Amino acid sequence: MADNETMHAHMPLIVTLAAALGLSLVLGFVAARLRMPALVGYLLAGVLLGPHTPGFVADVSLAAQLAEIGVMLLMFGVGLHFSLDDLMSVRRIALPGAVVQMAVATAMGAGLALWWGWSAAGALVFGISLSVASTVVLLRALESRGALDSQDGRIAVGWLVVEDLAMVLVLVLLPALVGLAGESGSAPGAAPGDGAGAGIWLTLAKTLLAVGAFVALMLVGGRRVLPWLLWQISKTGSRELFTLCVIAVAVGIAYGASALFGVSVALGAFFAGLVLRESEFGHRAAQESLPFRDAFAVLFFVSVGMLFDPLVLVERPLQVLAVTAVIMFGKSLAAALLVLAMRYPLKTALTVSVSLAQIGEFSFILVALGGSLGVLPPEAKSLIVAGALLSIALNPLLFSLVDPFERWFLARSSFLRGLQAYEDPLAELPVSTDRRFLSQQVVLVGSGFVGERIAAALAAQNLPFIVVEHNRERVESLRSSGIQAVFGDASDPLVLVQAHIANAGMLVVTVSAGTDVRPMIETARTLNPGIRVVVRAPNAEEAALLLKDGAHRAVHFKAALVEIMVRDVLQTLHPPAADPPARGSPAAEIS
Numbered sequence: 323m324a325d326n327e328t329m330h331a332h333m334p335l336i337v338t339l340a341a342a343l344g345l346s347l348v349l350g351f352v353a354a355r356l357r358m359p360a361l362v363g364y365l366l367a368g369v370l371l372g373p374h375t376p377g378f379v380a381d382v383s384l385a386a387q388l389a390e391i392g393v394m395l396l397m398f399g400v401g402l403h404f405s406l407d408d409l410m411s412v413r414r415i416a417l418p419g420a421v422v423q424m425a426v427a428t429a430m431g432a433g434l435a436l437w438w439g440w441s442a443a444g445a446l447v448f449g450i451s452l453s454v455a456s457t458v459v460l461l462r463a464l465e466s467r468g469a470l471d472s473q474d475g476r477i478a479v480g481w482l483v484v485e486d487l488a489m490v491l492v493l494v495l496l497p498a499l500v501g502l503a504g505e506s507g508s509a510p511g512a513a514p515g516d517g518a519g520a521g522i523w524l525t526l527a528k529t530l531l532a533v534g535a536f537v538a539l540m541l542v543g544g545r546r547v548l549p550w551l552l553w554q555i556s557k558t559g560s561r562e563l564f565t566l567c568v569i570a571v572a573v574g575i576a577y578g579a580s581a582l583f584g585v586s587v588a589l590g591a592f593f594a595g596l597v598l599r600e601s602e603f604g605h606r607a608a609q610e611s612l613p614f615r616d617a618f619a620v621l622f623f624v625s626v627g628m629l630f631d632p633l634v635l636v637e638r639p640l641q642v643l644a645v646t647a648v649i650m651f652g653k654s655l656a657a658a659l660l661v662l663a664m665r666y667p668l669k670t671a672l673t674v675s676v677s678l679a680q681i682g683e684f685s686f687i688l689v690a691l692g693g694s695l696g697v698l699p700p701e702a703k704s705l706i707v708a709g710a711l712l713s714i715a716l717n718p719l720l721f722s723l724v725d726p727f728e729r730w731f732l733a734r735s736s737f738l739r740g741l742q743a744y745e746d747p748l749a750e751l752p753v754s755t756d757r758r759f760l761s762q763q764v765v766l767v768g769s770g771f772v773g774e775r776i777a778a779a780l781a782a783q784n785l786p787f788i789v790v791e792h793n794r795e796r797v798e799s800l801r802s803s804g805i806q807a808v809f810g811d812a813s814d815p816l817v818l819v820q821a822h823i824a825n826a827g828m829l830v831v832t833v834s835a836g837t838d839v840r841p842m843i844e845t846a847r848t849l850n851p852g853i854r855v856v857v858r859a860p861n862a863e864e865a866a867l868l869l870k871d872g873a874h875r876a877v878h879f880k881a882a883l884v885e886i887m888v889r890d891v892l893q894t895l896h897p898p899a900a901d902p903p904a905r906g907s908p909a910a911e912i913s
Contacts, residue, residue, distance in 0.1 A: 334381045339388070341371055341380050342624045343617070350620075361462065361623050362715050368627020369711075375632070382628050389625035391573065392618030393683055394591040396458050398572035399615050401595020402608040414795055416480035419660050423481075423678065424488060427453035427653035434644055440699060447496070447692035451706055452648050454489050456682020457482045457588065458622055459714050463677070463721050474670050474792075478677035481657075486589055489684045491529055493586075496691060529584065536583040540575075540593045548594070549601035556603065565610040571598070572611065588683070622683075623714070629686070630711050634704040641701075645709040650716065654679045666794070667811050669728050676720045680713035681706070750820045751788070751806060759786045759806050762827035764891070767812040767842060769796055772858060773832040777805065779888045785895060788821045813841040815849075824849045830891055831857045843872045856891055 349363030371380040431449030440448065460482055469475040548571060555567045572591050579590025598604050635642060658675035662668070689706045692698035751759075764780060764787035766773055773789070780787045789807040791797050800807035810817030812831070823829065829846045831839045839857055846853050856875040859865035865876035875894065 334384055338380045338384045339621075341378065342367065342385060342388075342621055345371060346620050346624055361718070364620050364623035365627040365630075365711055365715055368624040369630050369632065370627075371624065372628035372630065374630065380628065382625075385621060385625040385628055388618060389622040389683075390587060392615070392620075392622040393458055393588050394573055394576040395569070395611060395615040395618050396461055396622075397588045398576070398591040398595040399461070399608060399611060401592045401597070402599045402604055402611075412477045412480035412793070412795070415477055415661065415664050415666065416484050419657065419664070419674070420481045420484035420488065422660055423653060423657045424450070424453040424485060426656040427648065430648045430652045431645075434648065438641070441697060443697040444692065444699065444702070447688060447697055448702055448706075450492055451685040451688045451692075451702075452645065452681060452709070453653060454485045454684045454688075455482055455678045455680055456684075456710075456714070457486060458619065459680050459682055459717060460677050462619065463718060466718070467721060469673075474673040477666075477670060478674050481674060481677070483589075483592065486586065486592075486684065487533070489586070489688070493688065493691065495529070496688075496695070532583045533585055536579055536585050536590070537593065540597050544575075544594070544597040545601075548597055549603060552598070552601065552603040552607070561610075564606070568607045568611050569614060586684075626682070626686075626707070626710060626714065629703075629707045631704055631707070634701075634708050638701065638705065641705055642708045642712070645705050646712045649681055649709050649713045650679045650720070667792075667814075668731060669724070669811060670792075672724045672727055676717070676724055679720055680717045681710045682714065685710060751808060751822075755806060759788055760822045761825045762786070763788055763822070763825075764828045764830055764895070765790060765818065765821045765823055765826045765846075766830045766832065767839075768832040769793075769800065769807075770832065776830060776832060776888055776891055779892060781805075783892065788826075790817060790821050813838065815841075815845045818842065818845050819849070823853070826850060826853055828854045828856065828891070828895065831855070833858065839868065840871050843868070847872050854894055856894060 345367040346364045349367045350360035351363070353363035353366075354360050368385075369375060371378065371385075373379050373382060428446070428449035431452035432445040433449075435445035435448040436442070457479070460478060464475045464478065551571070552564070552567060555563050572594055575594040576587040576591035579585040579593070580587045583590075595607075598607050654675040657678050658671040661671035661674050685706055689698060689703050693700070693703060764785060766777060766780070766787050767790045769777065769789050769791045777787060777789060787806070789797075789800055789805060790812045791800065791807055791809060792811055794809050797807045797809040808817060808821045810820070812818060812833075823846050826846075829842065831842055833839065843855055843857070846855060854875075855873045857865075857868050857873045859868055859876045868876040
């Protein structure tokens with residue numbers, strides 16, 4: 323026993339890593355065999371290694387620092403997949419939605435705390451802690467479902483980025499706000515515009531300037547320096563140096579953002595990835611950093627479990643249930659109603675609401691700060707951690723229920739079916755649409771990286787086409803550019819009808835992996851048996867299945883992604899000499 327204690331004292335980092343990763347592997351494997359998310363095993367590993375359970379206790383502070391590295395690398399990965407255009411494209415829903423949802427969740431959490439007899443300042447901090455979801459948990463859920471690059475995934479990530487920005491301001495302003503509350507209590511007659519109030523506005527202005535300076539530095543200077551640096555490293559031909567450079571950039575910029583600008587390390591790493599994504603090395607950087615992101619993400623979940631005291635379930639069961647209900651149902655319902663009110667489909671509303679049905683890293687930071695300022699009672703930390711643990715463990719289950727819930731709600735609610743009909747000017751083509759776009763046109767589903775280039779190739783050949791796009795802001799932009807576009811989910815038959823699929827010559831589906839394209843193919847072939855269908859597939863196996871389901875071409879990509887699909891679309895429209903190969907023939911299957 324003494325030897326174990328000596329080893330723990332002299333090699334705490336090695337012991338913590340070995341125990342956390344080893345026990346996570348075992349319990350994650352058991353969870354997977356029981357058809358549960360592996361992260362449940364990681365969380366349980368943290369509980370067993372934490373100070374609140376008997377037996378070996380890992381170094382909690384070291385585990386928290388290792389978890390912080392995981393947060394940096396995961397947010398860096400998000401930036402590598404989430405372009406600035408993606409962020410701006412969802413601003414109209416993410417910005418107002420996140421602000422209103424945080425206000426509603428804060429009110430619900432604060433109401434609970436006031437009912438329990440806490441102070442007004444403590445109730446406010448507690449409510450804010452329940453209002454912000456964990457970006458790390460969301461990323462793992464979206465990645466496991468292949469939905470990170472989908473439109474719903476971009477909306478959910480953009481929503482949480484806005485929440486993270488809001489939390490930066492909260493963490494900076496909270497000490498000043500608590501100080502103002504204390505001064506107001508001791509001097510009730512003080513005028514609101516006196517020194518304390520002016521100090522808060524000065525702090526807010528400094529924070530906004532610092533955040534703005536960091537963002538400007540990354541978008542202007544970072545876009546030039548980081549790609550140049552990776553190019554110099556790449557010229558050496560050393561894979562190790564390239565990987566080292568990527569990790570150093572992610573962690574270094576994250577730390578620098580926190581130390582120099584007061585920005586959270588998560589946001590600093592996110593903008594580092596965002597800048598690198600625009601360079602030619604973005605894809606390679608994402609691949610090289612993936613193993614590190616996965617390993618340190620495990621340590622994040624272990625560190626959450628280490629904070630959990632199981633006794634809180636026995637001592638305060640009703641309070642734990644109330645907190646979990648606010649996290650998983652209260653703020654999720656508010657978010658779903660907001661998304662529906664903005665005229666987005668039910669699937670988007672369910673995806674965003676489930677994405678927000680958990681809390682994580684910012685909640686722990688805020689509740690720790692509230693405790694140090696003396697405004698939160700000791701039990702607040704236990705309740706937050708309990709709510710986080712339960713919501714994180716159950717979040718994958720909620721994601722798996724999105725599709726069944728969507729079918730159940732639509733089957734029983736005429737109101738929701740009416741929303742799916744998209745009573746929106748952008749959901750149908752204008753009456754003035756030229757007739758050349760209504761017969762033998764190409765119906766192009768998706769206007770992302772691939773779709774944009776196919777549209778450009780069709781326009782260059784003066785071939786009529788109609789874009790079907792799930793992003794309302796994108797449809798507005800396309801129409802303002804003179805491109806015929808329809809807003810809606812192409813898996814809904816009504817949306818394809820609005821694109822005049824019955825008279826179309828071809829259906830081209832370019833949406834990313836994770837989207838079920840079979841309903842689109844089925845609708846198109848039902849309404850137009852002679853239509854030709856070209857589909858983007860994530861891999862060779864899926865391509866073969868799509869051919870069986872009615873596609874004429876199922877193109878999967880490894881390198882020349884856009885060029886292959888553009889070539890196939892144009893050749894199918896105008897075959898060079900002989901007739902195109904019949905559907906299902908080897909030449910038609912996989913390019």
